[in-house]
Amino acid sequence: MSATVLHTEVGVSDEKQTAAKSAGRRFGALVVRLGAIAAFAAIMAYFVIFAPGFTSTFNLINVVEQSAILGVLAYGMTAVIIGGGSDVTEGGIDLSIAANMGLCAAVYATLLSMGYGDFLSVLAAIAVGMAVGALNALAVVGLGILPLLATLAVLNVAAGMELTLTQNTVVGASSPLLGVLVSGSFLGVSALAWALIVFSAIMIVLVHGTSFGLRLYAVGGHPEAARAAGISVPFYVSFTYVLSGLCAAVAAILTVSRLSASTPGSGELLLSVLAAALLGTVFSRRFVPTMGGTLLSVLFIGLLANGFQLLNVSSYWVNGVQGALILLVVAITSFARGSEGSR
Amino acid sequence: MSVSANDNSAKVSVRGFLAKYSVLIAFAVIVILFAVASPTFLTPANLFNVLVNNVVMLAIVALGLTIVISSGGIDLSVGVSVDMASMIFVMLLAAGYGGVVGVAGGLGAALIVGILNAILITRLNISPFLATxxxxxxxxxxxxxxxxxxxPIYLTSGYAADQFNAIARTALFGIPTPVLVLIVLVIAVHVLLHRSVFGRYVQAMGAQPGVAWYSGIRVPRELSMVHVLCALLAGVTGILLSSTVKSYVPLSGNAFLLDAIGATFIGTTLSRERKPSVIGTLLGVLLLAIVKNGLLLVGWNFYWQQVGIGVLVFLVLAASFGLRRAAH
Structure with missing residues (x-):
């Protein structure tokens, strides 16, 4: 509710708009949103009819499980984009998030294999993740380095430290916590799926249900106005980077549980994380990043890969179709924006 | 009063000077450190090796990105342009066509990537970030x-490997062909970006897109040109890459992306307005290449090199941005 109010406030442009114009704008935006959702629905309908076993509970839970890692990372990225604004080169972005996850996973698996317990290992992984986030925050907020650039440098540091720690090898790991995450279930839903559900609920409430989230949008949308209103812009922006680090650590624990090990190459997730966070803007009324939108696009990407698998389509197509869909959705969106005559 | 004011402004200008030249200073310090630490570092043979193996290909990709970033955009697909050029080039050679057809085909493939980007960005109004x-x-x-x-596709000697060798392993006036290509492209892009009408347009679009539009610049046309040029430059790197390693390895072009973005933005610290420039980009590329090579010579393993580069880039940026902020 409160988030909606903010969108209207932030969205009021300088020139007065006639009722008819704003009604037209609302209508255009509605058409696009419905169009995007209809496209998603059409693809899903195709899978439901033609992909064997697509709708089985087992399969759907499997998709949610597979989406958990991407989802948690995409939440971190979404928070950073909300707090930093969505400008291409100067806006908020965290390129280090996937490498950070790799580093946290390496720390977690290494400590476990050295015989430290779950408690200490989890704590260390979270501390490392948040420390990397804090380093990003220091660079972006404290030193004023462009986020794109600062997080690029931190990406190299985190990826290099992961390689140094693991010597580019697979570090196997097992622990009671991992056992619960792998095989535990509650109400017929597995632990990994629960992790995504609970994490999603926390993020959605934090960003869309509290005054904190409201201020975060203000900071990203209109930093000057937010400053004038007495909001501490540096604090909020720093917070998003540390939160992004925390998300990386949580995703790291999930990925170690899924693979029973920390494996090299987690940096490849970065582009999918970016795609999920950016694609999610289509689901919001004003095309801003939202946690709910990110969740939908993460699930959509997961369902897409899964449906292809069930249809026996080569996995080589998945990236391409994902890319084409991003372009399609964004083209329709920008077309609708352009026809609003807001320029 | 006036004395203290002068004092202040002197301090400010020292800081401004340090901020402006922090990359150059860092560069000099690093060269001196490596020269002391490793006797082979400053030898002509080693510097030549750095130039041919670490600088040329990255620099050409970074030149393309410099144009795009000057126009206020970004191109995340430079790796694809590198790969597609490399792929078509190697496929054509493997099929028995000569070097000329191979190069033309490779550049053609990169051109298609560039045109695709241009259409998505200028006709469909997709933001450069998402489009690419x-x-x-x-x-x-x-x-x-x-x-x-x-x-991967390997070119064995059974194929038209003779023309193939002609690009990466030959020299003109004692200068290796790849270095010559780089020199020509650096001059061309410098003139294009800093001395031509097109360059003015590009800079205007980057600084004030709205104003550029209203002052009659044909933004879609110039922007299309920007993205096509960037893809073509990346295509040149693709051809040099496969003629160096005598093969096409799929998805290998992406390795250039982050380094090229880093080099371009390191270069922007040279200008007060943080504008990208050809000279700045070259300096950024040299900095990255020298550090990689130096750490290798000092005996750091590959994994630590990455940490070292990250830390170093971070420090250079921190110095430049932090000092400038303090100067204001």
């Missing part, structure tokens, strides 16, 4: 489909 991200994904799929999941 989409093209990146599509390009990765295309390569996987064309090579049954990423099988």
């Amino acid at each position: 991200l989409g093209v990146l994904f599509i390009g990765q799929s295309t390569q996987q489909l064309a090579t049954s999941g990423g099988q």
Whole structure:
């Protein structure tokens, strides 16, 4: 509710708009949103009819499980984009998030294999993740380095430290916590799926249900106005980077549980994380990043890969179709924006 | 009063000076440190090796990105342009065509990537970030489909390997061909970006897109040109890459992306307005290449090199941005 109010406030442009114009704008935006959702629905309908076993509970839970890692990372990225604004080169972005996850996973698996317990290992992984986030925050907020650039440098540091720690090898790991995450279930839903559900609920409430989230949008949308209103812009922006680090650590624990090990190459997730966070803007009324939108696009990407698998389509197509869909959705969106005559 | 004011402004200008030249200073310090630490570092043979193996290809990709970033955009698909040029080039040679057809085909493939980007950005109004991200994904799929999941294509001597060698392993006036190519391209892009009408337009679009539009610049046309040029430059790197390693390895172009973005933005610290420039970009590329090579010579293993580069880039940026902020 409160988030909606903010969108209207932030969205009021300088020139007065006639009722008819704003009604037209609302209508255009509605058409696009419905169009995007209809496209998603059409693809899903195709899978439901033609992909064997697509709708089985087992399969759907499997998709949610597979989406958990991407989802948690995409939440971190979404928070950073909300707090930093969505400008291409100067806006908020965290390129280090996937490498950070790799580093946290390496720390977690290494400590476990050295015989430290779950408690200490989890704590260390979270501390490392948040420390990397804090380093990003220091660079972006404290030193004023462009986020794109600062997080690029931190990406190299985190990826290099992961390689140094693991010597580019697979570090196997097992622990009671991992056992619960792998095989535990509650109400017929597995632990990994629960992790995504609970994490999603926390993020959605934090960003869309509290005054904190409201201020975060203000900071990203209109930093000057937010400053004038007495909001501490540096604090909020720093917070998003540390939160992004925390998300990386949580995703790291999930990925170690899924693979029973920390494996090299987690940096490849970065582009999918970016795609999920950016694609999610289509689901919001004003095309801003939202946690709910990110969740939908993460699930959509997961369902897409899964449906292809069930249809026996080569996995080589998945990236391409994902890319084409991003372009399609964004083209329709920008077309609708352009026809609003807001320029 | 006036004395203290002068004092202040002197301090400010020292800081401004340090901020402006922090990359150059860092560069000099690093060269001196490596020269002391490793006797082979400053030898002509080693510097030549750095130039041919670490500088040329990255620099050409970074030149393209410099143009795009000057126009206020970004191109995440440079790796795809590198790969597609490399793929078509190697496929044509493997099929028995000569070097000329190979090079033309390779550049043609990169051109198609550039045109695709241009259409998405200027006709469909997709932001450069998302448009080129989409093209990146599509390009990765295309390569996987064309090579049954990423099988490299090697050029053995049975194929037209003679023309193949002609590019990377020859020299003119004692200068290796790749270095010559780089020199020509650096001069061309410098003139284009800093001395031509087109360059003015590009800079205007980067600084004030709205104003550029209203002052009659044909933004879509110039922007299309920007993205086509960037893809073509990346294509040149693709051809040099496969003629150096005598093969096409799918999805290898992406390795250039982050380094090239880093080099371009390191270069922007040279200008007060943080504008990208050809000289700045070259300096950024040299900095990255020298550090990689120096750490190798000092005996750091590959894994620590990455940490070292990250820390170093971070420090250079921190110095430049932090000092400038303090100067204001």
